[in-house]
Amino acid sequence: xxxxxxxxxxxxxxxRDVTKRYGDFTAVDHVNLEIIGGELLILIGxxxxxxxxxxxxxxxxxxxxxxxxxxxxxNIKEFDxxxxxxxxxxxxxxIGLFPHMTVKDxxxxxxxxxxxxxxxxxxxxxxxxxLVALPEDFVTRYPHxxxxxxxxxxxxxxxxxxxxxxxxxxxxxxxxxPILRKQLxxxxxxxxxxxxxxxxxxxxxxxxxxxxxxxxxxxRDGRLVQVGYPxxxxxxxxxxxxxxxxxxxxKFKHLDTLKVKDLMVxxxxxxxEVQRKDELLQWMRDKNIEFAxxxxxxxxxxxxxxxxxxxxxxxxxxxxxxxxxxxxxxxxSALAEMKRRNAFLGVVVEREKPVGILLAxxxxxxxx
Amino acid sequence: MDIRWVWESQNxxxxxxxxxxxxxxxxxxxxxxxxxxxLYLYRRPKLAPIAFNVLNILETVPTLALLVLLLPxxxxxxxxxxxxxxxxxxxxxARNTYTGLTSVERSYIEVAKxxxxxxxEVLLKVxxxxxxxxIAAGVRIAVVFTMGVVTLGGLIAAxxxxxxxxxxIHLYDRDIIIVTGLWVGALALILDGVAALIERYLRDRxxxx
Numbered sequence: 001x002x003x004x005x006x007x008x009x010x011x012x013x014x015x016r017d018v019t020k021r022y023g024d025f026t027a028v029d030h031v032n033l034e035i036i037g038g039e040l041l042i043l044i045g046x047x048x049x050x051x052x053x054x055x056x057x058x059x060x061x062x063x064x065x066x067x068x069x070x071x072x073x074x075n076i077k078e079f080d081x082x083x084x085x086x087x088x089x090x091x092x093x094x095i096g097l098f099p100h101m102t103v104k105d106x107x108x109x110x111x112x113x114x115x116x117x118x119x120x121x122x123x124x125x126x127x128x129x130x131l132v133a134l135p136e137d138f139v140t141r142y143p144h145x146x147x148x149x150x151x152x153x154x155x156x157x158x159x160x161x162x163x164x165x166x167x168x169x170x171x172x173x174x175x176x177x178p179i180l181r182k183q184l185x186x187x188x189x190x191x192x193x194x195x196x197x198x199x200x201x202x203x204x205x206x207x208x209x210x211x212x213x214x215x216x217x218x219x220r221d222g223r224l225v226q227v228g229y230p231x232x233x234x235x236x237x238x239x240x241x242x243x244x245x246x247x248x249x250x251k252f253k254h255l256d257t258l259k260v261k262d263l264m265v266x267x268x269x270x271x272x273e274v275q276r277k278d279e280l281l282q283w284m285r286d287k288n289i290e291f292a293x294x295x296x297x298x299x300x301x302x303x304x305x306x307x308x309x310x311x312x313x314x315x316x317x318x319x320x321x322x323x324x325x326x327x328x329x330x331x332x333s334a335l336a337e338m339k340r341r342n343a344f345l346g347v348v349v350e351r352e353k354p355v356g357i358l359l360a361x362x363x364x365x366x367x368x
Numbered sequence: 369m370d371i372r373w374v375w376e377s378q379n380x381x382x383x384x385x386x387x388x389x390x391x392x393x394x395x396x397x398x399x400x401x402x403x404x405x406x407l408y409l410y411r412r413p414k415l416a417p418i419a420f421n422v423l424n425i426l427e428t429v430p431t432l433a434l435l436v437l438l439l440p441x442x443x444x445x446x447x448x449x450x451x452x453x454x455x456x457x458x459x460x461x462a463r464n465t466y467t468g469l470t471s472v473e474r475s476y477i478e479v480a481k482x483x484x485x486x487x488x489e490v491l492l493k494v495x496x497x498x499x500x501x502x503i504a505a506g507v508r509i510a511v512v513f514t515m516g517v518v519t520l521g522g523l524i525a526a527x528x529x530x531x532x533x534x535x536x537i538h539l540y541d542r543d544i545i546i547v548t549g550l551w552v553g554a555l556a557l558i559l560d561g562v563a564a565l566i567e568r569y570l571r572d573r574x575x576x577x
Contacts, residue, residue: 061482085484096479100497100574113489158483 006079006087009165010037010198011072013058018067020053027053029222030067040192040199042209044245045219051202054219055168058200059088071166086110089159089167093174097143097151097158103129104139107158114162128157131194133187149180156188160195167199173208185211189328193350206245210257211330218242230257260334261327263363264348264356271295271354277315280304291345294319299352303345322347325358334358374547378532383548384555387528390518391559394450398457398510403503405458406465416466423459431456431520439524449521449528456517457510464506468499501567501575508563515556529555 013035020028028050035041043051056062057069060081069076076084097106105112107128108121116124126136132153143151152172159167173181173188185208192199192212203209209216210230217227218241226238230246237243270293274280284292284306291305294315302319312318323346325334338346338360348356374380409416429437431452438448472495480490522530529552536544 056482059482061478082484082486085482088484090479090482092475092479092482096475098476098480098494098498109485109493110483113485113493 005162005165006083007072007165010035012037012070013166013198013200014070014073015054015057016068016070018054018057018064018069020050020057020062020064026222028057028064031219031222031224033217033224033227035198035200036215037198038196039214040201040212042213042216043200043202043219044204044206044209044216045225047204048221049219050222051204051219052170055170055200055202058166058168059085059090086114086162087164087166089162089164091152091155091159091167091169091172093171097154099143101142102139103134103141103143103146103154106143106154107161109158110162124161125157128160131160131191132157148176149184152176152184156191165197167197169199169201171202171204174203174205181208186330186333188212190326193326193328206247207257210246211259218245258331259327260325260329260331260346260348260358261356263331264327264358265362267293267347267354267357270357273297275315277309277312277318280315281306281309284309293322293347293354293357295354300324300347300349300354303347324349326350327355331363335360335363369543369546371547374532374544378535378544378548380529380532380548380551383527383529383532384551387518387530387552387555390446390450390453390521390526390528391514394453394514394518395457395507395510397450398454398461398514399507401454402458402461402506402510403465405462406469406503409462409466410469413470420459420463420466423462426455427459431517432523435520435524444525446521446526448524449518449526452521453514453517456513460509460513461503461506464502464509465499468502469495471502472498497574500573501571504563504567504570508560508567511559511563512556515552515559519552 015031015033018028018031045051053062057064104125107125111121129136134153173184215229218225226242233246272283272292273295293303294301303322304318309318323343325346325348327348327350344360346358347354409419434452435448438451442448476494480494518528519530521528522534529548532544532548
């Protein structure tokens with residue numbers, strides 16, 4: 001079933017001179033901000049800095065007193081507010097799953113209102129549960145029968161039900177304990193890769209910002225202080241406040257904030273598509289390399305090194321299944337995984353294609 | 369005490385059916401009017417204090433007086449009895465409906481709006497279901513009220529189980545009074561019990577946070 005969305009994909013979301021006052025208090029003060037289609041933009045700042053208010057102007061939960069919001073160049077006031085909100089997914093900290101509805105009814109609520117048939121809803125709900133890594137038989141459960149983390153996953157699934165091109169997330173992991181938060185952040189990164197949609201994400205946790213964000217917008221007292229990529233913020237903080245927030249003087253204090261893609265090496269040199277053992281041996285000797293990443297039609301098939309290749313009868317026997325990471329994975333957990341499995345390398349894969357290699361020794365050298 | 373004799377001579381089976389019929393009609397009307405009034409006041413909250421004040425005043429009129437006041441308008445029998453029951457029962461149902469609708473946690477309403485439910489859909493899919501346990505509690509109070517008023521209807525020739533009690537009083541027949549009285553009491557307990565079960569089910573189903 002095709003749903004009519006106001007926009008199929010996001011080119012830009014533009015906030016122009018947006019101001020919101022509550023009595024004498026100015027929550028958002030003449031903010032100009034452009035969100036680029038496909039990026040995950042973080043809105044960060046202390047509590048009361050106006051980040052949530054600003055986020056809510058995008059789906060008109062908050063109507064600005066001054067200024068306007070444009071999506072793909074069109075003023076959002078032109079749109080029907082219900083349609084606008086159905087085109088924008090929304091996830092909040094308190095989760096807000098409806099307590100009287102099962103997991104299926106929560107996720108499928110909008111689908112039902114959009115007139116989908118029972119079978120279509122069933123199918124979509126199962127798809128979404130799969131995406132957020134929950135078992136299918138959760139459909140009949142009620143929210144109070146789920147843990148906080150599971151509820152948050154259902155909340156995300158509900159936001160994604162109509163496949164909206166834009167997602168607003170207001171501290172979605174804020175209420176979870178630190179370990180669970182990390183786990184969900186990792187999973188969220190994976191889901192984000194799969195979905196590839198535009199996301200505006202509010203947080204007050206700078207580690208979370210660095211971990212998840214493409215660009216980061218820093219707010220204070222209703223004003224936008226600085227917007228930029230993480231390295232820009234670290235290297236050229238606009239003022240003391242930003243410098244302190246991003247901890248500019250201790251760049252690598254948190255290994256956590258580094259991702260696999262930051263320290264992976266080029267894989268091109270090691271990729272080969274071969275069928276036979278002697279072919280591969282010859283190729284490796286020619287290139288003078290110790291190991292190779294074998295692909296089949298571009299997709300990763302396995303890795304092998306000279307030693308095991310020489311010991312085995314044929315190529316199949318010598319192939320090993322490598323540790324696989326995605327570019328957005330946290331470097332720290334990738335390294336920990338490699339250490340645990342006693343692996344000296346991991347293959348970085350994006351959409352099944354190898355895009356880089358993580359070499360434990362190289363990484364350590366780079367960090368020193 | 370000859371229960372069987374009372375049952376047959378006073379035609380209690382027939383009287384019970386009459387009684388339950390009046391009770392059913394009165395309660396159904398009360399639920400419909402009460403819930404609709406609650407909904408209406410939720411949409412027009414400015415009217416709510418006035419409306420509830422009026423209903424509160426009506427509630428303080430003694431049942432017997434109300435029945436007498438209704439006589440010139442509706443005559444004798446079932447009609448004034450049902451009307452009086454409804455007048456008493458509207459308040460608990462309307463008040464609980466109104467309170468239930470207005471006291472739904474804000475965050476649920478916010479989320480419902482944020483994900484794109486229209487006002488109507490928020491009311492029907494979120495507010496109303498979450499108010500159901502409280503509405504049911506109001507209906508349960510109404511069950512008890514209605515049972516009482518319908519029994520008093522015997523005084524104004526409405527039939528039902530009030531009639532044999534009247535007979536018993538007129539004839540100074542203790543057996544009739546006790547048997548019928550106990551039977552009415554037992555019926556009231558059973559109906560209240562059923563209402564309690566329904567209320568509990570709704571609370572389990574819609575009330576968990």
